[in-house]
Amino acid sequence: MTTRKKVARRKLSLLELATELGNMSKACKITGYSRQQFYEIRRNFQTFGADGLLDRLPGAKGPHPNRVDEAVEQAIMDYCLKFPTHGPLRVAQQLVLQGVQVSSGGVRGVWSRHDLLTRPSRLLRIERSVREQTLELSDEQVRMLERFSPEFRERRIETRHTGDLVAVDTFFVGALKGVGRVYLQSVIDCHSRYAWGRLYTSKLPVTAVHVLNQDVLPYFETAGAGISTILSDNGREFCGRPDRHPYELFLQLEGIEHHTTRVRRPQSNGFVERLHRTLLDEHFRIKGREKWYESVAEMQKDLEAYLHTYNHDRPHQGRNMNGRAPHQAFLDGLPKKEQENKAA
Numbered sequence: 001m002t003t004r005k006k007v008a009r010r011k012l013s014l015l016e017l018a019t020e021l022g023n024m025s026k027a028c029k030i031t032g033y034s035r036q037q038f039y040e041i042r043r044n045f046q047t048f049g050a051d052g053l054l055d056r057l058p059g060a061k062g063p064h065p066n067r068v069d070e071a072v073e074q075a076i077m078d079y080c081l082k083f084p085t086h087g088p089l090r091v092a093q094q095l096v097l098q099g100v101q102v103s104s105g106g107v108r109g110v111w112s113r114h115d116l117l118t119r120p121s122r123l124l125r126i127e128r129s130v131r132e133q134t135l136e137l138s139d140e141q142v143r144m145l146e147r148f149s150p151e152f153r154e155r156r157i158e159t160r161h162t163g164d165l166v167a168v169d170t171f172f173v174g175a176l177k178g179v180g181r182v183y184l185q186s187v188i189d190c191h192s193r194y195a196w197g198r199l200y201t202s203k204l205p206v207t208a209v210h211v212l213n214q215d216v217l218p219y220f221e222t223a224g225a226g227i228s229t230i231l232s233d234n235g236r237e238f239c240g241r242p243d244r245h246p247y248e249l250f251l252q253l254e255g256i257e258h259h260t261t262r263v264r265r266p267q268s269n270g271f272v273e274r275l276h277r278t279l280l281d282e283h284f285r286i287k288g289r290e291k292w293y294e295s296v297a298e299m300q301k302d303l304e305a306y307l308h309t310y311n312h313d314r315p316h317q318g319r320n321m322n323g324r325a326p327h328q329a330f331l332d333g334l335p336k337k338e339q340e341n342k343a344a
Helices: 003-021 024-031 035-053 070-082 088-097 104-113 119-131 139-148 205-222 246-254 266-290 296-312 326-332 336-343
Strands: 166-176 180-189 195-200 229-232 257-260
Touching: 003 024, 003 035, 024 035, 070 088, 070 104, 070 119, 088 104, 166 205, 166 266, 166 296, 180 205, 180 266, 180 296, 195 205, 195 296, 205 246, 246 257, 266 296, 296 326
Parallel strands: 166 229, 229 257
Antiparallel strands: 166 180, 180 195
C-alpha cells in the first residue's frame, strides 16, 4: 500500500469515528486532526467521493500550458538523434536557424520528459535506434554471412525416410578426343546417400529424364518405395515451362514434386555437390590416368563398377550414416508401411 492510500484510509477512519461518536471534536483529538482539517476532509469526501481523500498535488493538471507543441518536440528529438553531444543552447540555436522557435529551457524540458538530460543517455538512444533498424542484406552479404557464421554453416537438409528428397545435377566430366564433351547426370537419395549416374555427350532434358526412368525409378519400385521430392538447380535441362518442358512433364506424370535451389547457390544442393567431389577424387582422376578412354560406353562401364562399390561396400562418413554403406542405409530408411507390405 502506498503512502497516499494510507493517508486516505486514515482520513476515512476520521470520518467514520466522528459518525460513531457523534462528536467531531473528540474524533479529531483522537486521530490528531484539527477542526479545520476535518471540515476540509468532509467537504472533499462529499464532493469527490473516495478520490477526494487522496492528497492532491498543487500545479497544473495534465500537460503544462507552456510546453512546446508536438512538432517542435519531434524536431528536437530528431536533431538530438543526429547530434547527441550538442548542449541545449546549441540545439536551440540550430533549430532557430531551421525555422523552429524554441529556447534552451524548452530543449531541456523535452530531454527531461524522455530521460535524455545526460550525454550518455543520448548516445545510448542512438545505439537503440540502430539496433531496432531492419536491414536488407544483398546476395553478396548473405554469402559472406553463410561463409563465416557458424549459425549459418550448421544449417542442414533434414529428410525423414528414403525417397523423401532426391537431389539431381549435371556435372561436366571432361572431353574425349573424337567424341567431345562428356556430362554426368548424377542422382543421389539425400537420406541414404545411394547414388546413380549416367554419362552423356550432351546435357538435355531427355538425358535428365533418361537416368530417372532407366535407373532411379526402377530401383525405388523394386524396393517398394517412391520419390516424394526432387531437388535440382535452375539448369535448362531441369527447368522450363511446366506444360512443355520434358523434365517437368515427366515429374508431373510420376507425381513427384520439383524444388529448385537459389540461383548461384550450389551449396543449397550440397549432397550432390559432395558426391561430385567424391567421384572426382576416387574415380575420374584415377581412371583418367590409368586408362585411355575412346568411348563413353567404356567410361560408363567403369563408373557403374565404382558406383556399385560406393553404394554397397564403401562405408559412408556423412551425417547420420554412422559408417553404413548407402545400400544398407537405403533399406533402413524405407518407410515402415512399405517394408511391411514388401515382407508380406
